[in-house]
Amino acid sequence: MEFQQEEAAKDRDLVEAVNREAGELIRLLRCSQAPDQVLATATEHIQAAMKSLAPYLRQGEGWSTISIASDTPGLGWLEDDLTRCMPYSPVSGTCNPVAPPIRMWRDGDEVRGEVVFSPTYAGPPNSVHGGIIAAVFDELLSMANVISGNAGFTGTLSIRYQRHTPLDRPIELWAVNERTSGRKLFCRGEMRVDGQVTASAEGLFIRPATQMDS
Numbered sequence: 001m002e003f004q005q006e007e008a009a010k011d012r013d014l015v016e017a018v019n020r021e022a023g024e025l026i027r028l029l030r031c032s033q034a035p036d037q038v039l040a041t042a043t044e045h046i047q048a049a050m051k052s053l054a055p056y057l058r059q060g061e062g063w064s065t066i067s068i069a070s071d072t073p074g075l076g077w078l079e080d081d082l083t084r085c086m087p088y089s090p091v092s093g094t095c096n097p098v099a100p101p102i103r104m105w106r107d108g109d110e111v112r113g114e115v116v117f118s119p120t121y122a123g124p125p126n127s128v129h130g131g132i133i134a135a136v137f138d139e140l141l142s143m144a145n146v147i148s149g150n151a152g153f154t155g156t157l158s159i160r161y162q163r164h165t166p167l168d169r170p171i172e173l174w175a176v177n178e179r180t181s182g183r184k185l186f187c188r189g190e191m192r193v194d195g196q197v198t199a200s201a202e203g204l205f206i207r208p209a210t211q212m213d214s
């Protein structure tokens with residue numbers, strides 16, 4: 001059993017490592033202005049990597065769309081690493097190369113975290129795209145629900161963009177589930193840079209009716 005867990009952790013390390021490299025590849029493609037010959041060679045390398053991965057596409061219902069960890073070995077969620085809850089998420093998944101490098105952890109009843117956005121996620125000059133900010137709040141507030149023992153679909157998410165959220169600097173993340181009323185989960189969150197709030201969010205999440213019935 002212990003051996004199996006070690007193997008699963010080793011596999012996960014490899015999967016996370018290749019996804020980090022792919023994220024870095026995306027950043028380089030986004031940020032570099034390479035000459036034609038370099039682009040042509042890079043395309044060949046990428047095609048070779050695609051060819052070696054293609055035979056290993058996961059089979060089975062749901063695998064192409066799943067983002068939530070269920071019984072995947074070694075992929076449970078941990079209080080000091082809430083991203084384990086959704087390893088394939090496009091927002092926080094360490095097994096999804098489009099996700100920015102977010103860390104989220106439990107601090108009592110609250111979620112705290114940190115992220116540095118590369119220019120891959122740029123919107124206004126030197127700033128994070130507003131839609132990306134909304135996506136991160138969606139995930140962050142969802143995690144506040146998860147640690148409170150609930151999970152729900154995003155019903156309404158409202159963002160107040162107070163100042164530009166900069167690229168390439170540590171952004172502090174914070175969220176809390178403030179109250180629950182029947183199936184409704186009310187959450188709040190903030191992004192801060194050097195202690196100053198750049199954006200805040202309020203979300204209303206709805207627990208699935210079936211979950212209430214069970």
Ligand SMILES: CCCCC/C=C\C/C=C\C/C=C\C/C=C\CCCC(=O)SCCNC(=O)CCNC(=O)[C@H](O)C(C)(C)COP(=O)(O)OP(=O)(O)OC[C@H]1O[C@@H](n2cnc3c(N)ncnc32)[C@H](O)[C@@H]1OP(=O)(O)O
Pocket residue numbers: 068085086138139142143146151152153154155156183184204206207208209
């Ligand atoms: C993705 C996970 C979802 C959770 C699944 C559960 C467990 C999974 C375990 C772990 C998950 C961990 C983490 C998840 C992390 C991140 C995921 C990010 C979250 C998302 O990215 S998620 C995608 C975007 N999201 C949607 O894709 C929702 C589409 N939508 C629907 O699926 C339905 O629309 C639904 C279910 C929302 C409601 O449908 P329904 O039939 O159950 O609700 P119903 O009509 O009975 O209303 C009951 C009361 O809620 C009020 N109400 C209804 N809808 C409202 C709304 N939108 N805003 C404000 N209030 C609303 C009514 O006004 C009424 O209020 P009242 O009782 O006071 O009259």
